[in-house]
Amino acid sequence: QKEVEQDPGPLSVPEGAIVSLNCTYSNSAFQYFMWYRQYSRKGPELLMYTYSSGNKEDGRFTAQVDKSSKYISLFIRDSQPSDSATYLCAMSSNDYKLSFGAGTTVTVRA
Amino acid sequence: DTGVSQNPRHKITKRGQNVTFRCDPISEHNRLYWYRQTLGQGPEFLTYFQNEAQLEKSRLLSDRFSAERPKGSFSTLEIQRTEQGDSAMYLCASSLALYEQYFGPGTRLTVT
Numbered sequence: 001q002k003e004v005e006q007d008p009g010p011l012s013v014p015e016g017a018i019v020s021l022n023c024t025y026s027n028s029a030f031q032y033f034m035w036y037r038q039y040s041r042k043g044p045e046l047l048m049y050t051y052s053s054g055n056k057e058d059g060r061f062t063a064q065v066d067k068s069s070k071y072i073s074l075f076i077r078d079s080q081p082s083d084s085a086t087y088l089c090a091m092s093s094n095d096y097k098l099s100f101g102a103g104t105t106v107t108v109r110a
Numbered sequence: 111d112t113g114v115s116q117n118p119r120h121k122i123t124k125r126g127q128n129v130t131f132r133c134d135p136i137s138e139h140n141r142l143y144w145y146r147q148t149l150g151q152g153p154e155f156l157t158y159f160q161n162e163a164q165l166e167k168s169r170l171l172s173d174r175f176s177a178e179r180p181k182g183s184f185s186t187l188e189i190q191r192t193e194q195g196d197s198a199m200y201l202c203a204s205s206l207a208l209y210e211q212y213f214g215p216g217t218r219l220t221v222t
Contacts, residue, residue: 032209043201043213088152092209096166100152
């Protein structure tokens with residue numbers, strides 16, 4: 001079993017819809033949680049990070065962490081075609097090694 | 111452009127050849143990381159530098175792999191005697207804060 005599980009999708013939504021992404025993890029030592037966006041053949045781009053359980057909002061993006069359930073989520077409101085990408089969750093128990101999910105491919109249809 | 115840069119962007123090599131990749135981190139970042147990503151998977155941690163010191167190496171980094179960061183600035187990743195299984199995207203990241211790692215565009219390696 002992988003440390004971080006993420007449904008690869010693909011996920012296809014109409015423009016303006018809410019995109020819901022999630023990851024589960026098994027390592028209870030994970031303390032830092034990140035979401036990255038990766039366009040095809042590009043490097044991952046840091047979207048959001050959080051340390052504790054709860055919600056964090058940044059513009060159209062909301063990240064949720066539930067440490068008791070070992071479950072994290074990312075919501076994208078008012079989705080746009082430019083949001084079409086692969087979204088990677090990542091987490092860490094220390095200050096250097098990130099453990100990534102496999103990524104969920106999202107397509108927002110105009 | 112003040113982001114992480116990597117060169118070359120693409121490398122095609124024959125099995126058994128040596129290859130070297132370069133990463134230039136964001137200038138004030140003292141931490142530098144190498145990851146490897148294969149198709150349909152998330153990046154996997156390879157190694158980590160704080161300044162010029164290599165502090166951690168993954169078991170994925172076999173003896174054929176070596177990484178350096180002379181003077182705590184740019185870093186190089188060398189793969190000796192390449193194998194087809196080495197074909198992947200090699201990503202470099204840098205950070206100043208503990209967990210805000212910023213990635214470069216990657217070097218795509220194809221071993222034929």
